[in-house]
Amino acid sequence: MSFKSSKRSIELNEQVEAFMQEHIYPREHDWQEFTLDHNNLWKVPDWFDGLREKAKAQGLWNLFLPDEYKPWSPGLTNVEIAPLFETMSKIPWAQAVFNCNAPDRGNMEVLAKYGTPEQQKEWLEPLLAGDIRSAYAMTEPQVASSDATNMELEIRRDGDEYVLNGRKWWTTNAIGDRCKIMLVMGRSNPDAPRHKQHSTILVPRNAPGIKMVRALRVFDSYHSPGGEAEFLFEDVRVPVTNMIKAEGCGFEIAQGRLGPGRFQYAMMFVGLAQRCLELMCDRAEQRVAFGEKLSKKTSVQHEIARSRCDIEQCRLLVMQAAEKMDEGGLEAALPYVSMVKIVAPKMCQDVADRAMQIFGGQGVCQDTMIPEAFTIARFCRIADGPDEVHMSQLGKMTIRDYK
Ligand SMILES: Cc1cc2nc3c(=O)[nH]c(=O)nc-3n(C[C@H](O)[C@H](O)[C@H](O)COP(=O)(O)OP(=O)(O)OC[C@H]3O[C@@H](n4cnc5c(N)ncnc54)[C@H](O)[C@@H]3O)c2cc1C
Numbered sequence: 001m002s003f004k005s006s007k008r009s010i011e012l013n014e015q016v017e018a019f020m021q022e023h024i025y026p027r028e029h030d031w032q033e034f035t036l037d038h039n040n041l042w043k044v045p046d047w048f049d050g051l052r053e054k055a056k057a058q059g060l061w062n063l064f065l066p067d068e069y070k071p072w073s074p075g076l077t078n079v080e081i082a083p084l085f086e087t088m089s090k091i092p093w094a095q096a097v098f099n100c101n102a103p104d105r106g107n108m109e110v111l112a113k114y115g116t117p118e119q120q121k122e123w124l125e126p127l128l129a130g131d132i133r134s135a136y137a138m139t140e141p142q143v144a145s146s147d148a149t150n151m152e153l154e155i156r157r158d159g160d161e162y163v164l165n166g167r168k169w170w171t172t173n174a175i176g177d178r179c180k181i182m183l184v185m186g187r188s189n190p191d192a193p194r195h196k197q198h199s200t201i202l203v204p205r206n207a208p209g210i211k212m213v214r215a216l217r218v219f220d221s222y223h224s225p226g227g228e229a230e231f232l233f234e235d236v237r238v239p240v241t242n243m244i245k246a247e248g249c250g251f252e253i254a255q256g257r258l259g260p261g262r263f264q265y266a267m268m269f270v271g272l273a274q275r276c277l278e279l280m281c282d283r284a285e286q287r288v289a290f291g292e293k294l295s296k297k298t299s300v301q302h303e304i305a306r307s308r309c310d311i312e313q314c315r316l317l318v319m320q321a322a323e324k325m326d327e328g329g330l331e332a333a334l335p336y337v338s339m340v341k342i343v344a345p346k347m348c349q350d351v352a353d354r355a356m357q358i359f360g361g362q363g364v365c366q367d368t369m370i371p372e373a374f375t376i377a378r379f380c381r382i383a384d385g386p387d388e389v390h391m392s393q394l395g396k397m398t399i400r401d402y403k
Pocket of ligand 1 (some may be wrong): 136139171172
């Protein structure tokens with residue numbers, strides 16, 4: 001357990017930090033004002049693409065894709081990637097500036113890992129270039145989707161095409177016109193064993209038969225510009241060449257997609273929580289109540305101390321997961337990947353909650369990123385599989401290990 005950062009990772013982290021200071025923090029409020037204005041639904045501010053171009057020109061681009069995905073990967077190990085994620089996640093929308101945001105990140109990894117050369121040319125390359133965006137549609141309203149084998153959307157072969165019929169919801173990123181491709185999971189082989197019944201298939205966002213039923217609000221807010229939506233698929237036809245890997249591999253792809261993605265996700269929570277901590281320290285030093293700064297009050301000191309402990313514990317756990325992944329691949333890292341999925345969002349939720357309390361009224365309005373950190377952390381205890389599912393998986397692995 002060394003977590004020794006390479007010279008390259010340290011330098012890149014300094015560059016990401018400098019970029020955040022110069023280009024992202026100064027636009028934090030602009031972004032909030034723009035995206036929360038309902039006249040701007042599903043649009044990005046006009047300066048946003050310019051920032052992406054700058055990040056790309058500086059080589060701060062696609063840093064999420066680990067070494068094993070060369071030639072597309074910039075060649076970093078998971079241990080090298082993790083600290084970069086902390087830095088670029090201190091503002092929730094910043095990952096997109098570096099082309100490192102979910103769900104594009106996981107989708108690009110799927111295409112790099114399983115895509116045919118034709119699929120990679122048509123969809124992976126424009127995604128890596130940042131020219132288009134993508135969505136991942138697994139969850140369905142009518143079934144408990146924490147169990148991926150429950151999915152009912154039908155994928156039926158008809159000659160040289162597959163025909164899709166069914167309903168999806170909570171599809172992130174699919175609303176704005178930047179989204180051009182969806183990775184859709186559905187049931188193609190109902191008679192196969194349970195974990196071999198499903199497939200993942202590429203569906204252009206504008207394919208005839210896809211109807212957006214509604215945009216969903218998260219804690220009463222549309223996640224513009226990407227959004228989350230409910231979709232109806234009615235006789236949607238795609239060529240058979242759009243199948244990813246092979247029929248029956250949907251469950252495997254859903255699992256594989258979340259490997260490195262999980263610890264990058266977890267490091268995002270470390271970044272969000274660290275920012276909340278920095279903000280609350282600053283606030284505690286400035287705000288005076290009942291004749292003394294908040295920072296002089298023991299209860300505030302304890303909340304800050306508790307937050308620092310929680311963040312540092314989580315950071316080390318994420319680094320451990322990254323190191324296990326580098327040394328032994330996803331199989332070796334699996335218990336750690338479950339651990340970080342369980343620990344990180346709850347840690348961030350708790351830290352954001354303390355920050356809100358220390359900020360008082362300002363802590364719940366749009367003046368800081370604290371409410372966003374809180375709500376992201378809260379819904380991520382459900383999204384990508386609820387806490388309980390990961391607890392059960394980890395519990396089973398742990399019992400097996402000690403048997
Ligand atoms: C903001 C947001 C974005 C999302 N983005 C996407 C996306 O891009 N693509 C996509 O496909 N999906 C997405 N999702 C959906 C998300 O992955 C699902 O909501 C999640 O997998 C849970 O499925 P469900 O909602 O059907 O809950 P259910 O499966 O109905 O579970 C409900 C509750 O039952 C309990 N439970 C379930 N299983 C167990 C168990 N084994 N043990 C004990 N208790 C259990 C848990 O408390 C759980 O919260 C998103 C969700 C949100 C909120």
